[in-house]
Amino acid sequence: MIYGSAHAKLIKSDIAIIGGGVAGSAAAAMLGKSGHDCILIDPHEVYPDDFRCEKLNRPQMQTLENMGLANAVFKSCTPIESVWISRLGHLLNKVNYPHYGFSYQTLITAIRDDIPKTVKKVFSKVKTIENTATKQTLTLVDGTQVTCRIVIMANGLNPGLRRQLGVEQEMLSRHHVMAVGFDLKPENNNNFGFESLTYWPEKVSSKMAYFTAFKNDGKFRANLFGYWKRDEETILNLQTAPEEALTCLMPSLEKTIGKFSVDGRVHVRPIDLYQTHSHTCDGVVFIGDAYSTSCPGAGTGVGKALIDVKQLCGTHIPDWLESNELSAKTIGDFYKDPEKLESDTDSINGAYFLHGISTKLGPGWSGRRWIRFIYHFARGTFLGIPFRNSSI
Ligand SMILES: Cc1cc2nc3c(=O)[nH]c(=O)nc-3n(C[C@H](O)[C@H](O)[C@H](O)COP(=O)(O)OP(=O)(O)OC[C@H]3O[C@@H](n4cnc5c(N)ncnc54)[C@H](O)[C@@H]3O)c2cc1C
Numbered sequence: 001m002i003y004g005s006a007h008a009k010l011i012k013s014d015i016a017i018i019g020g021g022v023a024g025s026a027a028a029a030m031l032g033k034s035g036h037d038c039i040l041i042d043p044h045e046v047y048p049d050d051f052r053c054e055k056l057n058r059p060q061m062q063t064l065e066n067m068g069l070a071n072a073v074f075k076s077c078t079p080i081e082s083v084w085i086s087r088l089g090h091l092l093n094k095v096n097y098p099h100y101g102f103s104y105q106t107l108i109t110a111i112r113d114d115i116p117k118t119v120k121k122v123f124s125k126v127k128t129i130e131n132t133a134t135k136q137t138l139t140l141v142d143g144t145q146v147t148c149r150i151v152i153m154a155n156g157l158n159p160g161l162r163r164q165l166g167v168e169q170e171m172l173s174r175h176h177v178m179a180v181g182f183d184l185k186p187e188n189n190n191n192f193g194f195e196s197l198t199y200w201p202e203k204v205s206s207k208m209a210y211f212t213a214f215k216n217d218g219k220f221r222a223n224l225f226g227y228w229k230r231d232e233e234t235i236l237n238l239q240t241a242p243e244e245a246l247t248c249l250m251p252s253l254e255k256t257i258g259k260f261s262v263d264g265r266v267h268v269r270p271i272d273l274y275q276t277h278s279h280t281c282d283g284v285v286f287i288g289d290a291y292s293t294s295c296p297g298a299g300t301g302v303g304k305a306l307i308d309v310k311q312l313c314g315t316h317i318p319d320w321l322e323s324n325e326l327s328a329k330t331i332g333d334f335y336k337d338p339e340k341l342e343s344d345t346d347s348i349n350g351a352y353f354l355h356g357i358s359t360k361l362g363p364g365w366s367g368r369r370w371i372r373f374i375y376h377f378a379r380g381t382f383l384g385i386p387f388r389n390s391s392i
Helices: 022-033 058-066 070-076 104-113 160-164 233-240 242-249 253-257 301-320 328-335 338-359 363-383
Strands: 010-012 015-018 038-041 055-057 078-087 090-101 120-122 126-131 136-140 145-148 150-153 169-186 196-199 208-216 219-226 260-276 284-286
Touching: 015 022, 015 136, 015 145, 022 038, 022 104, 022 301, 038 145, 055 058, 055 208, 055 301, 058 070, 058 090, 058 301, 070 104, 078 208, 078 363, 090 196, 090 208, 090 363, 126 160, 136 150, 150 301, 169 233, 169 338, 196 253, 208 242, 208 338, 219 242, 233 242, 233 260, 242 253, 242 260, 253 260, 284 328, 301 328, 301 338, 328 338, 338 363
Parallel strands: 010 145, 015 038, 015 150, 038 120, 078 196, 150 284
Antiparallel strands: 055 090, 078 090, 126 136, 136 145, 169 219, 169 260, 196 208, 208 219
């Protein structure tokens, strides 16, 4: 059911979801499939083309399976079976590692296509929010009012509504990491030999976390993560002369994958790590990036958002709907959910570990880098053992 401004000025629902990115769309699909009365509000009928998460690993797909949402997503992504791993400029290993390439827009479209027709959708922006333990009122930019019992805040980085609720945000690490995304082409339109490549830095002084290139929709997409400032030479060069900049960062890349060129625009996004506090307010719950952001290099953002949705919509909301009041204290139980806590902790630890292993000198970090090198070298050279986990 789609509402436009001409049709509705007052909409009532049990649950209102603000934001239709991965968190909000998955919540709408899961709640709708369970027969709950809910409404999804997002300004865009089709999620805009945006540089965000562009691949999922097997555990993340497994979470979607557990939520009953994997079929639609699986059909829209490019399955990848194996990955080449290069460390310190040496190709060490070619291993089985199932994962899935897509554009963020494709992922969201697939999840939204799986939302049952019973879920109301409004393509507009929420302007104001008023909350109590029994009734929440949202006012949209066109004046439409939405009243409900529970509001799910899945509105990502947007601070306006959070401030209206008096909810604080703590900046954990400003410009924690730089994410760079672009299409990569093999010379003469030949194929690269790999389906997916993970290329760890050749030296610590490059400030690079890692480079990855993977199949997506008949092309190769590349993501590069590192700890450069916005105005640093590496970033400027990546935007003006990307092939030279990549060769400068990874002198052995061409030897490993053959001649390549960068096709089209180079997207550059500095990423902050922040955490929402005072988030226990009556009737309103925060999920996904609206609750806390993640390091894209650690690859935990979508997994974390999906665990939020799975636990919230599968465990907590059905209980909450049984009672007449939804106090801040009750909402607080969600933030203490053990599975959510574990996923949040893994995400933040992953962000700092990647930073440490990529940039820190000293025997501890250097030792870790060498252990990883020797481990992959031994597996690739002597044992030929494929990986089963996500530690590559
Ligand atoms: C460059 C980059 C690369 C990344 N790479 C990875 C990766 O490899 N692996 C990984 O797991 N994660 C990655 N991430 C993180 C991941 O993309 C995010 O954690 C995830 O997309 C967050 O989803 P979300 O639904 O919480 O927020 P979003 O997708 O941002 O959705 C928020 C939605 O809310 C809507 N909205 C905002 N304000 C309002 C309002 N007032 N009213 C109505 N709607 C509103 C917006 O229009 C938007 O649709 C990456 C992120 C970036 C930026």
